[in-house]
Amino acid sequence: MHKRLLILLVPLLVAACVTDRDASDLSKSAKQGRDFAQANCAGCHALDDGVSPSPNAPSLRRAAHRLPDWAVAGSFKRGVQVGHTMEMPVFVFEDDDVANLLAYFEVLKERELGAEVR
Numbered sequence: 001m002h003k004r005l006l007i008l009l010v011p012l013l014v015a016a017c018v019t020d021r022d023a024s025d026l027s028k029s030a031k032q033g034r035d036f037a038q039a040n041c042a043g044c045h046a047l048d049d050g051v052s053p054s055p056n057a058p059s060l061r062r063a064a065h066r067l068p069d070w071a072v073a074g075s076f077k078r079g080v081q082v083g084h085t086m087e088m089p090v091f092v093f094e095d096d097d098v099a100n101l102l103a104y105f106e107v108l109k110e111r112e113l114g115a116e117v118r
Helices: 002-015 028-040 060-064 069-077 097-117
Strands: none
Touching: 028 097, 060 097, 069 097
16 A cells, blocks of 8 residues: 555655746745755656656656645655655655645646646
8 A cells, every 4th residue: 555655656746846937926835845846856857847857757747636635745744755666765854845845736736727727
């Protein structure tokens, strides 16, 4: 069960790291989540929905849609290695990092829905 959860969580972490073109309209928490993703995830994952530097890493926008927030938060809080390959690093999150990443993921989800409506 835990292995399956880990396999599903890697894309989410990757998606949180993709570059975001519209950072000016983010809440403080979402901006901090984006900044964390830029610093820790963007080496492999596209922050928005662009092409990820690593061909095996989905954009954070795509990853944000793969698992429910509670599954991502639980894994992040435990410092679990997210993903199904050894390429995915283990992260140790500070106090608000998980909440901030989830806030950023929510922005990415909302933008995806907004793009579909247009």
